[in-house]
Each structure stands twice: as structure tokens, then as C-alpha cells.
Amino acid sequence: MQVALVGLGVMGKNLALNLIEKGMTLVAYDKNPEVGAELLSCAQSLGMAERLHIVSDLGDMIRRLETPRSILLLVPAGELVDKVCSDLVEAGVEKEDIIVDCGNSNYKDGIARKLKYQNKFEFATMGISGGAEGARHGPAMMASGSEGGWERIEPWFEKVAASYNNESCFARVGQSASGHFVKMVHNGIEYALMQLIAEVYQLLRHGTGRSPKEVAEIFESWSEGNLNSYLLAISSHILSLETEQGESLVDLIDNKVGAKGTGLWTAQNALELGIAVPSLVAAVQARHLTNTIDTPAAKEMTYAAKSTESVEVDLDELKQAFYFASLLCYRQGLALIKGASRAHQWKVDLNKTLQTWRAGCIIRADYLDDVAQGVEFIDSLEEPALALRRTTGKAIATGLSFPVLAATQTYIATLSTPSNGHLVQAQRDYFGEHGIKTHSGETCHLTDLVEIDAKVR
Structure with missing residues (x-):
């Protein structure tokens, strides 16, 4: 299985080592060449360098991947996610490729991106928890969406994630960008x-x-x-x-x-x-x-x-x-x-x-x-x-x-226990005529039930 990873910060680096340790071939990119060199050094010390390819630009990364491509993003949430997605489109990703945002993005951004890129590539979301240690040895992975690309990579994520009683802590929890909402x-x-x-x-x-x-x-x-x-x-x-x-x-x-x-x-x-x-x-x-x-x-x-x-x-x-x-x-x-x-x-x-x-x-x-x-x-x-x-x-x-x-x-x-909402309902209607609901389900105003002194009002 081939997968690409963009973003080799603390989480990206450790997840990369986890991926290649589980048998995946990884093509990795970061705009900072020093972190790529550091990752390669770690992989060499663990005897896993043959499954790791560090690239210097996104175009090279795209060319090295077999189609349909699977690309993971571990970059800071916000504008940088859109910048990388746009750069990947220019670099040549195709409609059947899947790009998974694995950062702590706002789920609303995920919904917008699914629409924005729907004719460019499959955009999916996944929340990851566990910090650096979890990323390295088995994180919790909360994925979402029904994209066909998941079928290619899901079996591998089940291996990469932590396990509990022989069950993987990876799951597609729901549709759309629900994975980021759950995270x-x-x-x-x-x-x-x-x-x-x-x-x-x-x-x-x-x-x-x-x-x-x-x-x-x-x-x-x-x-x-x-x-x-x-x-x-x-x-x-x-x-x-x-x-x-x-x-x-x-x-x-x-x-x-x-x-x-x-x-x-x-x-x-x-x-x-x-x-x-x-x-x-x-x-x-x-x-x-x-x-x-x-x-x-x-x-x-x-x-x-x-x-x-x-x-x-x-x-x-x-x-x-x-x-x-x-x-x-x-x-x-x-x-x-x-x-x-x-x-x-x-x-x-x-x-x-x-x-x-x-x-x-x-x-x-x-x-x-x-x-x-x-x-x-x-x-x-x-x-x-x-x-x-x-x-x-x-x-x-x-x-x-x-x-x-x-x-x-x-x-x-x-x-x-007994609440005090009935008095707050009455207060709202008293000064704003917002209406009250009685125990019988009837909606009315205080003045429909009692006569209120105009001087007090």
C-alpha cells in the first residue's frame, strides 16, 4: 500500500514512522527540508528507510504515487489546509484521489471543502488523538465520509490505530465531516x-x-x-x-x-x-x-x-x-x-x-x-x-x-429535580410578551391567565 503524507511536524513525523512500521510505503513532504531529513534518519536507525521516500515538492510526490492516490494532510488547521489542497490540484491530483485532512480542523471548514473540491478530488476528514506517543504507536482515529477512497486505506488504518480487546480504535464514525466534530x-x-x-x-x-x-x-x-x-x-x-x-x-x-x-x-x-x-x-x-x-x-x-x-x-x-x-x-x-x-x-x-x-x-x-x-x-x-x-x-x-x-x-x-424555568418564562413574558407555555401544553400570555396591575408593568 502506498500513501503520501504532507506535514512532518511532531504528529506527522510520528504517524509516518507508525505507517511504515506497519508495512506501508510512504512518500512524505514538508516545506522544511530539515524535518524530512530528521524523519529519514529516524527511519534508517529503525531499519525501515526502504519504505520511506522524502520529496522536495508536491509535484514529485504526485508523480511517485500510483493512482488512485491516497494523501494524508497533517498541517495546521485553517488557511494552510486550503493552500495545500490548491497546490495539490495544481500538482496534478485527480478526481479519484482521496485527500484526508487529519489535523484539528473546524468541521464547518471540512463541510465547505468537500463542496469546494468535489470535482477535483475526494476530500475526507479524520480526527486523530493520542499526541506524539499515540501517533507513533497507535492513536485513536475518528474518520468520516463515504468516499470510495476509504476502501483502499481503511484496512491499513485499522492496523495503524491503537487496539482494545483486539478491536481497532479506527472507525468511520459517520457521514460528511463528522469525524472532525467528534474529535x-x-x-x-x-x-x-x-x-x-x-x-x-x-x-x-x-x-x-x-x-x-x-x-x-x-x-x-x-x-x-x-x-x-x-x-x-x-x-x-x-x-x-x-x-x-x-x-x-x-x-x-x-x-x-x-x-x-x-x-x-x-x-x-x-x-x-x-x-x-x-x-x-x-x-x-x-x-x-x-x-x-x-x-x-x-x-x-x-x-x-x-x-x-x-x-x-x-x-x-x-x-x-x-x-x-x-x-x-x-x-x-x-x-x-x-x-x-x-x-x-x-x-x-x-x-x-x-x-x-x-x-x-x-x-x-x-x-x-x-x-x-x-x-x-x-x-x-x-x-x-x-x-x-x-x-x-x-x-x-x-x-x-x-x-x-x-x-x-x-x-x-x-x-x-424541580427546576425554576417556570418563573423565567413568566419574567420573559412580563416584560417582553414572549409568551408562556402551561402544563397543559397551551401557549398564551400572563394576561390571559391573570389581571396584572398596569402600574407594576
Whole structure:
């Protein structure tokens, strides 16, 4: 099997080595000749150089490939993707060739590109998760589309991807550009889980007075059971690291958190689709709050330091709360994917989606089987639900910040206890005559039900 790869950055280089290791012949290009030389050197040291061809221009790459061609793009999202696609058209790609955008592109751009290039070549999308290590040894691969070109390369991607219980973590999850949407939501869940772990650390460190090393030991013990996950494992390791002087590594790191955009896109698309994912949105806003000093509204968002309170925490209850909150973060993401699939008629298969997340990716976790069981299973978890409620109350009482923990408790409480929406409906109609809907399903106005004093109005 022949395939070409454009873009030899960290992800591209490692995926290239994975591809040739699995037996594919790879033609690779990057505008920076030094990274091509570095890749070739790595392939030579591994004894795989005979399956790798580094080219200096896209025209040479096209000429070396047998038709119909399969070309992977691992270039930064945005204008550069279109630039490379246009250059490939000029270089001679044909209608039967398939070009797969494997970067973190916005799914809306993928939809537009499928239309833009439909008479030039087959344009497909695929989200890849797992970082450099995953790309090298087996990532999660969330592909989409029904292009005929997939039939040529799908069997190879099944080998290149990570595997879980002898099942590949590659799948075509749905139609159109749904692969990039699924990867976007994957990253939104990733934001929420990272922030949730950080908040549990915050509660244990500053709420109960434990050291980072002590919190690391707690996380490590949780990882030995059904809470085992990649993010919890690396958090335990990070918290155990100390300098030669015995200083905790995390105490030397600035509090500002960066982001590359996919979390923001998740929040924006959820709002556009009218699907509530408060835990995922709270995680994005939590990152923004760490950077308030650099915003135009810095002075208006800077407040004096406040004292906090200590609290006693039952570790078993905290563990159950963390487990339950984690499940709800995943379920919110899946609800967003399902809602987008219906709106865009993508026919996304949630079981296939979860299969791609079981190994190789950043949000892999042993409890994904529990996530897959759905709402009925979550409804049966009475003790963990109570643990989340109690833990959230104790956490907030410290005066410390717990945006995802609080948002997750609000999410489940709003959907499972009496809400206050009826008063908000009445307020909207009172000042704007937007109408209200009664329990009987009737749509009317407040004035149809009661007489309101004109002076108050």
C-alpha cells in the first residue's frame, strides 16, 4: 500500500514512522527540508528507510504515487489546509484521489471543502488523538465520509490505530465531516476531565492541607481500580515529581493555562445547537479566568485576595463523586455529538465513537464501558450521585474555585429535580410578551391567565 503524507511536524513525523512500521510505503513532504531529513534518519536507525521516500515538492510526490492516490494532510488547521489542497490540484491530483485532512480542523471548514473540491478530488476528514506517543504507536482515529477512497486505506488504518480487546480504535464514525466534530467534542471532554482532576487536587491540597505527593498517592490508588484513566495516571505522576531541592514541580509552574481552540469550538457549537454541556463550557471558561490579567477587561476582573476555609473530606465519597462527575462529562459530550448528528444528518454511530476512545487517545479510561450504558445506568448510581452533591457542597464552602464540579452537579440537578424555568418564562413574558407555555401544553400570555396591575408593568 502506498500513501503520501504532507506535514512532518511532531504528529506527522510520528504517524509516518507508525505507517511504515506497519508495512506501508510512504512518500512524505514538508516545506522544511530539515524535518524530512530528521524523519529519514529516524527511519534508517529503525531499519525501515526502504519504505520511506522524502520529496522536495508536491509535484514529485504526485508523480511517485500510483493512482488512485491516497494523501494524508497533517498541517495546521485553517488557511494552510486550503493552500495545500490548491497546490495539490495544481500538482496534478485527480478526481479519484482521496485527500484526508487529519489535523484539528473546524468541521464547518471540512463541510465547505468537500463542496469546494468535489470535482477535483475526494476530500475526507479524520480526527486523530493520542499526541506524539499515540501517533507513533497507535492513536485513536475518528474518520468520516463515504468516499470510495476509504476502501483502499481503511484496512491499513485499522492496523495503524491503537487496539482494545483486539478491536481497532479506527472507525468511520459517520457521514460528511463528522469525524472532525467528534474529535472536537473529544477535546471538549478532555478539557472538562483535566479541569475536574485539577479541582479534586485543589480540594485535597488547599481544602484539606495535603501535599502534592500525598494527592499523587491518592490518585495512584484510584488508578488501580475502575477509575484507571490516562489523564488520572499522568496527573498522579506529575504530582509526585520534585526538584533536587525537594520542591514540588507543580508549585514552580505558572497558573495561566493555554488552549488551541477546540474547547472553545465545542462550547460555541453546543450553544448554537441548543445542547447543554455546562461541564465542558465551564472548563473552557476556567482556562480563560486564569488569563484575566492579559485581557482588555483586566482591571474590571481583578479582585482582592480572599481567605479560604479548611474542610474534612471522606476519600471514599470523593472517589465516588469524581467517578460520577467523570461519567457525566462524557455523557454531555455524547449528547452533543448525537444532537449534531441529527441536525446535520450525519448518522454518527456512538458505539463506534466510543470504540475509538478506548485506547490510544487522551480521554481513554477503563470506565468507558459504564459510559456506554447510558442514562439508565447513571440513574441507578444513587450513592455516587449523593457523593457528588455532598462533595460539591463541601468544596464550595472552602471558598476555593470549582467550576466543573459545580457545573456538573448543576447539570444533573437541573435534569433530575424541580427546576425554576417556570418563573423565567413568566419574567420573559412580563416584560417582553414572549409568551408562556402551561402544563397543559397551551401557549398564551400572563394576561390571559391573570389581571396584572398596569402600574407594576
